[in-house]
Amino acid sequence: MTPSSASELHGVDHLLVLCALPDDERVAAAGLIRAARRLGVSTEVLVADGGPGRDDREETIVDVLCRRLTSYPDPGRTLLGVPWRHGTGDREAAGRAASVAAARTGVRLVQYDARDPESFVVSEPGEASEVFEGVHVDAEDPWGVDERWYEERKRALTVAALPRRRFQNALELGCSVGALSADLAERCERLLAVDASESAVQACGQRLRAHPGASVEQRVIPAQWPEGSFDLVVMSESGYFLTPLQLETTLERIAGSLTADGVVVACHWRHPIRGWPLDGELVHERMLEAFADQSIEMLALHLEPDFVLHVFGRDAGVLPDPQALR
Ligand SMILES: C[S@@+](CC[C@H](N)C(=O)[O-])C[C@H]1O[C@@H](n2cnc3c(N)ncnc32)[C@H](O)[C@@H]1O
Structure with missing residues (x-):
């Protein structure tokens, strides 16, 4: 974990932040987004649709993220911000879907802790292996x-x-x-x-x-x-x-x-x-x-x-x- 969000943005042209729920009052990556704006990094926030009973929700999030992420020209210069995975609930599901999308598109993932807006964990893209x-x-x-x-x-x-x-x-x-x-x-x-x-x-x-x-x-x-x-x-x-x-x-x-x-x-x-x-x-x-x-x-x-x-x-x-x- 790092206390600062600016270092994660080094060499990044595009930041995509995924919010797990439309009514999540703690989008929480606000510090990261602010830093991105300051550095001139183009930033988008995607809000996942909530909804119990939607069995394909996770797959849909993977799909939408993959399409969005591949619309940016260089995966090496793109960062995906997602909620920290707490093991259950919508944030876990969104975090899991984002890991899959990051591995498939080759972008780096930064997980933010929805309870602590200053904590971030960065992971490198997953290997096809x-x-x-x-x-x-x-x-x-x-x-x-x-x-x-x-x-x-x-x-x-x-x-x-x-x-x-x-x-x-x-x-x-x-x-x-x-x-x-x-x-x-x-x-x-x-x-x-x-x-x-x-x-x-x-x-x-x-x-x-x-x-x-x-x-x-x-x-x-x-x-x-x-x-x-x-x-x-x-x-x-x-x-x-x-x-x-x-x-x-x-x-x-x-x-x-x-x-x-x-x-x-x-x-x-x-x-x-x-x-x-x-x-x-x-x-x-x-x-x-x-x-x-x-x-x-x-x-x-x-x-x-x-x-x-x-x-x-x-x-x-x-x-x-x-x-x-x-
Ligand atoms: C659907 S199978 C195709 C098998 C076979 N070519 C056929 O047509 O029956 C796809 C295979 O591609 C492999 N694969 C996917 N991405 C790869 C990559 N980047 N490098 C090497 N193998 C990869 C997977 O592990 C998987 O075994």
């Missing part, structure tokens, strides 16, 4: 990839869309328990699958044991981008878990690591992704724009009500020749 480790510890197969026909068919379509029969060196971003990785490994001399979650990496490693050319590593994308160049990069259902800035960097890294004959395959759910800043449509829109700037063109599009699948490449010559016998 913590968030997704929790997801994989809670459920062995969080997305039902082994059980759902929808998932099995989508995987088959993803692999069928690969323009070449064989790839030399492939990279899969966000492999989870490795169902798609195992299918990709059949088509690649070498495959590196990466995921932020340690448990996911272990599960994926088990599946890849039968494929000597395939390996899996715990890495947070884009910060821990692997060395080397790849003739195949696969991003399936993982792009919307990045902040907009992380997505931009990831797309730059993909373009920077792609060989001249390289191919990118991306596949994402088209419905709203609650509580995350991006959704599948936005991820693919950003890809189309970012890759066009890097002379990586769209080679194929498969669109269904539930998901979108794109194949991109630097060279349309990678598509199979309809006349060739093999």
Whole structure:
């Protein structure tokens, strides 16, 4: 805890303060807001709607915060002020929702004590490894990839869309328990699958044991981008878990690591992704724009009500020749 609020505002351009209840007489971050105004930091106060019986209240707060926070240009220069978590009640729920939003958007969180306006605790943004480790510890197969026909068919379509029969060196971003990785490994001399979650990496490693050319590593994308160049990069259902800035960097890294004959395959759910800043449509829109700037063109599009699948490449010559016998 620090007695002063001005030090938290060093290097901050935007301050967003969340108030847990409309009739909370102790918005309490008044000192922080005053200091922000003095320093010329743009400041907004969001007041959460109260209401017993609203089961989705917490998720809605996460959603609204994520959208607001990602409207500021630089998460590194944004601060989210939220009520200190007392373990119960609306302030606890608002504080919990804010922690999730801060972790997902990469902004710093400062918790103010609603009973003591001068006390603040600052925490750094949560890592994707913590968030997704929790997801994989809670459920062995969080997305039902082994059980759902929808998932099995989508995987088959993803692999069928690969323009070449064989790839030399492939990279899969966000492999989870490795169902798609195992299918990709059949088509690649070498495959590196990466995921932020340690448990996911272990599960994926088990599946890849039968494929000597395939390996899996715990890495947070884009910060821990692997060395080397790849003739195949696969991003399936993982792009919307990045902040907009992380997505931009990831797309730059993909373009920077792609060989001249390289191919990118991306596949994402088209419905709203609650509580995350991006959704599948936005991820693919950003890809189309970012890759066009890097002379990586769209080679194929498969669109269904539930998901979108794109194949991109630097060279349309990678598509199979309809006349060739093999
Ligand atoms: C829905 S799963 C996708 C699994 C697989 N690609 C598929 O299509 O079946 C998304 C995975 O992305 C991983 N992930 C999310 N953000 C990540 C990041 N920044 N770096 C690495 N992995 C991440 C999660 O841990 C999760 O396992």
